[in-house]
Amino acid sequence: MTTKTALFAYAGTFLTLLICDGIWLGLIARNFYRDQQGALMLPSPYLASAHLFYLFFAAAVVVLAVLPALSAGSIATAFVHGAILGLAAYGAYDITNLATLRSWPLAMSLVDMAWGTALTALTAAGGYFAVRFFG
Numbered sequence: 001m002t003t004k005t006a007l008f009a010y011a012g013t014f015l016t017l018l019i020c021d022g023i024w025l026g027l028i029a030r031n032f033y034r035d036q037q038g039a040l041m042l043p044s045p046y047l048a049s050a051h052l053f054y055l056f057f058a059a060a061v062v063v064l065a066v067l068p069a070l071s072a073g074s075i076a077t078a079f080v081h082g083a084i085l086g087l088a089a090y091g092a093y094d095i096t097n098l099a100t101l102r103s104w105p106l107a108m109s110l111v112d113m114a115w116g117t118a119l120t121a122l123t124a125a126g127g128y129f130a131v132r133f134f135g
Helices: 003-028 030-040 047-072 075-100 106-134
Strands: none
Touching (some): 003 030, 003 047, 003 106
16 A cells, blocks of 8 residues: 555545534434433533544544455445444443443434444445545
8 A cells, every 4th residue: 555545535524524513413313411420411522632533533444444445456345344333332432331331322322333333334335445546
C-alpha cells in the first residue's frame, strides 16, 4: 500500500464517519439520545474528546475494514468488516454501560449498537470508494 492510498483511505473514511454521524446525532436521533440519557447528557459535548474518538476510530476502520477490502477488491468485504468492527466497538460501550450503570436504558443500547454497526459499515465503504475513485 502506498502513502497516497493510505491517505485517500483515511480521508474517505474520516469524512464519511463525520458526515453520517453528524446527520445521525444532529438531526435524526438527537431527541432520542437526550430522552434516553436524561440528566446524564451534557448540555454540549466535549469536542476534544469527540475529535479524538473520530480520529482514532477512523484509523481502526481503515486498518481493520478498508485495507482488507482493498486487498480483496470487494466492497462487500468493507461492509462486512466494518459492520463487525462497529458492532464490537459500540457493543463494548453499550453492553458495559448496561452492566455497570444504574438505569441505563436497554433501548438506548440496542439503537446505539444498531447505529454503530451501520455507521461503521458505511464508513468502511466510504474509505473503499475514496481509494477506488480518487486514489
